[in-house]
């Protein structure tokens with residue numbers, strides 16, 4: 001059965017300040033969506049709220065995933081249910097290696113599926129990790145490095161996609177995974193994402209650049225303005241934004 | 257290696273939900289061949305010496321030390337010592353008449369205790385020698401044959417006094433005299449047990465020697481005394497572990513450890529202390545390192561009500577190197593006042609201090625350090641890093657670093673940081689499916705990793721497990 005992520009009239013505030021003001025969006029497993037919009041329009045806020053960041057308060061609306069009420073779930077439960085967020089700014093955890101971290105994440109999933117599970121064997125995990133690293137052209141030595149600690153901007157983004165590839169979620173949100181990558185890295189990451197895309201993965205790509213979208217070819221493009229999704233269309237909408245910027249959106253929807 | 261052990265420890269988290277009481281806090285019925293009356297007096301001290309059949313000089317040393325103990329005031333700094341009632345302590349408890357070299361011959365209940373703590377198993381797997389002290393006496397001691405043949409001495413301190421009187425007397429109390437502090441004086445008066453190690457010139461003891469200290473009786477004072485001599489170009493790694501049952505009344509553990517590392521020698525002293533929360537742990541540890549010698553203290557302070565411990569290294573000849581790596585965990589009702597003391601007394605001496613403390617559930621940790629560079633210690637280098645991690649708003653951490661530099665030509669680095677468990681780190685980890693407790697445990701494991709990775713795998717697993725056990729909050 002295809003999993004569906006359904007966002008209905010979502011209102012989110014931070015420290016009492018309203019940021020999202022009624023977002024509606026549906027992403028199905030197997031679909032590729034792009035979310036664009038000016039700096040500060042609320043894209044990352046939507047991503048964090050979907051994943052359950054405690055600082056983001058949902059004031060109104062619903063998030064349903066696979067028929068479950070996501071708002072009732074903690075971040076870890078959402079993840080185990082099949083949601084994934086590739087962070088715009090991944091956080092460093094000194095002293096915890098990337099490999100340990102991923103293994104703990106895999107084991108958390110296995111434990112959820114079967115409380116008796118003893119965890120993935122070292123050999124199996126190593127094989128899995130190495131093959132995914134190869135796909136994303138990540139040096140195997142990264143497995144032993146502390147999570148995002150001293151990683152360059154581009155390395156962090158690659159590590160996010162490595163986690164995506166390893167954890168195999170149903171719906172993934174990529175928050176500006178393309179920014180900070182050099183041209184070659186962008187291609188590698190985009191090709192990596194492309195390999196993961198298929199009937200089992202739905203993707204919501206947040207980006208400012210058409211270039212990344214050229215690689216992964218979204219079927220749906222949404223434009224956010226001031227906490228709402230105001231324009232929707234196909235790939236041509238992304239092209240229009242690339243050519244004309246957002247001024248026309250602002251003119252059309254500014255509520256002064 | 258550490259990557260593996262850290263994760264294994266995290267995985268064991270689910271399996272070690274049983275609390276301290278079950279795992280370490282059990283006690284066996286008291287059965288002893290002699291138990292001194294509570295309280296301290298010349299008679300008690302003389303009786304201990306008598307019972308041990310000591311030479312006259314040691315008896316006098318003890319009595320002199322007792323006078324010093326009486327004269328010295330209680331320290332007014334550090335932690336709250338007002339809970340210690342010196343009249344309410346048994347200073348000497350002899351659990352058995354004879355020490356054994358085979359576990360089979362150790363009395364049943366004592367053997368049961370150490371079996372449960374996994375000591376005989378550890379000995380078989382990865383130790384070059386093991387000792388076990390129960391109450392005041394060492395009940396078991398053994399060293400691998402090949403090391404014995406090379407002249408390595410690994411004995412309990414009482415036996416060493418009998419069997420190697422000259423060697424013993426040459427070094428005894430030369431590093432820590434009874435006048436050093438009130439608790440060193442107390443130990444000097446009533447000491448019993450501990451380890452005596454001598455490693456002859458050029459001999460390398462590849463695997464660790466371990467001693468395990470166990471308090472079983474309530475209101476007991478344990479005063480072991482350890483003396484380690486590493487001769488020129490030799491090396492040794494000594495590990496001590498400690499536990500006690502949880503009683504409502506308090507126990508006192510006040511050890512003295514002296515180490516001498518001669519030219520080109522190398523000593524590492526690792527402590528994995530896991531006292532129950534009713535133990536006052538007031539320990540004096542000091543080492544002297546001669547030319548090009550290396551001395552390392554790896555000090556993991558988990559548990560106890562109050563720990564006051566500042567392992568010291570005197571770098572007295574050129575090229576000597578000293579290191580103090582420590583981890584302290586202060587949970588509910590606990591105060592860890594720990595640190596390090598390093599004296600650069602010769603040219604081109606180097607040192608490093610890394611101190612990591614975690615405070616949780618209202619616990620309090622303090623770093624208290626002294627770094628001193630004497631005039632003339634040209635070209636010396638030292639680096640001090642102390643990091644504190646606060647797990648909640650109830651807990652507290654302080655640093656009291658003291659640096660005295662009387663020489664211009666030196667390189668000194670000092671960094672201190674206090675961090676709180678970071679909401680962004682937690683969210684990031686949880687967003688990958690890891691539950692909050694495990695995420696917290698992983699953050700803490702990561703925090704102590706720089707010290708844990710220095711330990712042999714078996715001990716770093718133990719350290720991670722003990723810290724996680726404390727984090728469960730089931731203790732206290």
Ligand SMILES: Nc1ncnc2c1ncn2[C@@H]1O[C@H](COP(=O)(O)OP(=O)(O)OP(=O)(O)O)[C@@H](O)[C@H]1O
Nearest residue numbers: 014015019037038039040041042043044045046055
């Ligand atoms: N923790 C916070 N505290 C206060 N305001 C915040 C916080 N996080 C976000 N905001 C505000 O919410 C608004 C939306 O921010 P958000 O990060 O969602 O924008 P974005 O669309 O992702 O922008 P960008 O394209 O620059 O990444 C901004 O005005 C931002 O300043």
Ligand SMILES: [Mg+2]
Nearest residue numbers: 043044045088
């Ligand atoms: Mg953003």
